[in-house]
Amino acid sequence: MPLFPHHTLHHVYHCAASACISTLNAVTQKSLPGIFIVICTLLILSISGSSAASPEQTPDLAGYLDIPPEYGDTIFRINPYSSKQIYIVGISHRDPNNGADKSTTVQTQIEIFRIGEWLKENKRLDLLLPEGYFTAGHTLSSPTPSAAHASNQVHPVLDDAYLQKSLAADSPGVNAEKLLMQHHNLPVRQVEGRKIYDAVRNSLDKLNTIGNGPDEMSGTRAELIYLQQIRTAQLLQNIPEVVEYEYLRGAVGNCSALFTIGLNHIKDIFRHIENEGISIESPGGIKSDRLVANLNLLQKGYGVTIIIPRTLADDHKLLRLTKIDRILLDHHRPSSAFIKQTRAPRQPLFVDNNE
Template structure:
């Protein structure tokens, strides 16, 4: 992948016929829907990464965080077998103009669906998604008490960890279903998710299992499970778009700098062996 699009900061099982490409993205403002200073450029880079994966890795399937659809699937008008009938190439100026529009319906995934006939599928669990939204609402409306705010933050962090884990656990089954019904040509997909989730995803991969301990005050059991992606033989690549990868302060804030160091050590051990 050209370095101008982003960095692949972690890779495991690269020769498996099953591949999940995870891109850490920059969200729009959750309240206003407005772009922040990095959103548009990052979205353009995500489109280019998806475009490269389509052309070089035969990518057919998109799994966007926060995506819901009737029947859990939206297919492009043509079938996977007609995906080589593409529209004219989009230049960067057109992409930037399209993505800069203050419309929640225009993003990199939507443009990839329109231009490359990629299919989008839902991997979100509605119950967990709504629990996170409810927790966010409680945090916004919390009083000035330090203990109450701290408790709400702990609850939100816990629920987001559970949501991230559930997203990962759902992915192999969704890919397998779409492949077996002939909607996609291979067992690979592009999973787009907010940058803040990447550290949890890496932890689950690194530990080869999911383990989540609820904070005090949250009535729930500890969660322990094998990671379905690894159990079913998936290769996993974590990609950070170039604009975000060059923001060293952001990488530190999201603990992604630790992932880069861990992957460097893993690569050195692999070469030595």
């Protein structure tokens, strides 16, 4: 994050100008060096010019997601002025074999809850889309249009001690999303495809099978990477349809949603957005088997924000392992001050709507 954010420098600049104004007011009463008067005059004129800046300059601050730094870092934003917004939060999973917490899981979950709570209060967040979430009929319940109104009601603030207790390891099935549902009436919807999810699980089980030879291990690992890339792409592609369906039927008040997904997927999500489309090579590297598609989120004009919870953002080793550090290096400043505007979408190539 920059040492001095833009809004901080702007404030300091104005304070300096105010001091100069006071000094210039005393000129008639006391003789001052001419060079000092010239400097103050130029500074005041500069401030006046910035106050009357052209409309093209104002979006930089308007698009800045001023999320409290103790909750996390916003590492990427695109199309921040769209009325349709998807907030992607990288999460830390529990152990897939026994469901146990990692050392940072509970604190990370608290931060995810706070991020969702802040987005609800400040950005009209209305919907949760968790990775790995399944329910019959793709919905947790069938809310009436009044549910969108109910989700906007004021709720008591939960302290960290309550969250810590609720998210402890002896409370299986309780996570940040569930607490956001319970305490902020935020509905949860499924964007996960069962077929590709099961394929990934089966591939992971094969990789963990004892007795695999080096060649078989290498092939299974390549298969798993490929399937995970397909799964990540499919999750992204499903988001607009789910969000707009809920909006059109009146279950939510706007097209904004919080999508939570494991940190390992963030690099691929970022790559698809940067490339303005999906391109995934087959495990064998055969070009004819490459999956190519336009990215639905960009085609439909969504804004996308990627947020890393504070605990994970401070874990530099984890950022290297998940290759998120490359995203930060690419843009030279890992902060929510970075905003990228959308370019025109590419021409349609190929879209696979099957699971």
